[in-house]
């Protein structure tokens with residue numbers, strides 16, 4: 470068994486110092502083995518130019534990300550946290566995975582949403598999983614709009630993910646229909662860390678709808694937050710339970726797949 474945590478909050482736009490202080494404090498005070506924070510949690514979300522992102526982006530050894538990695542290691546908790554990443558001239562909407570017994574890794578968002586397409590580069594890490602030996606848990610990460618592509622969660626699950634962490638800044642409502650299906654169709658736990666609030670840029674604005682949630686591997690809600698306000702969710706989960714993909718004596722949702730018939734050509 471392990472304790473899976475999600476922190477919902479409203480990052481202050483472009484205030485890396487305040488957001489990092491909040492995140493570091495949450496790592497210290499949240500009683501969980503794995504803690505998931507929202508997408509772009511250190512910087513806020515609504516950038517429309519590369520220059521704006523550049524002002525808030527840092528490499529993986531940058532000063533704010535380093536504080537988060539240090540807190541994860543000091544407190545012995547695995548942290549998944551969204552941040553704006555700079556790698557040379559490239560800018561990514563990324564999530565770091567850091568903590569005890571794990572080499573720090575960065576996942577770069579595969580599917581860019583709305584005006585992210587103007588100011589971030591498409592992620593180039595692809596989907597990958599990390600094994601957490603002290604928890605006997607295999608963890609995968611997708612970011613927000615990645616949910617719309619069943620291939621994201623499916624790829625992670627086929628690689629052996631028991632738990633998928635989904636740092637998010639969700640703005641539509643349809644995600645609440647599909648997200649539990651991502652858990653059910655892969656038989657994995659799914660931890661969605663969303664934010665609340667509204668951000669403006671020029672004449673445009675985006676509103677985020679909270680309701681962070683941890684789904685069990687059957688798609689049921691274990692625990693969820695309100696649409697507004699900060700919240701910390703923690704659920705006891707058993708990663709081993711996700712590994713048997715059978716649901717009766719004849720059917721196994723992975724073995725029953727027929728990928729040779731899934732071509733996009735007819």
Ligand code: ACM
Pocket residue numbers: 508581582612613614615637638639640641
């Ligand atoms: C989103 O991908 N932030 C909706």
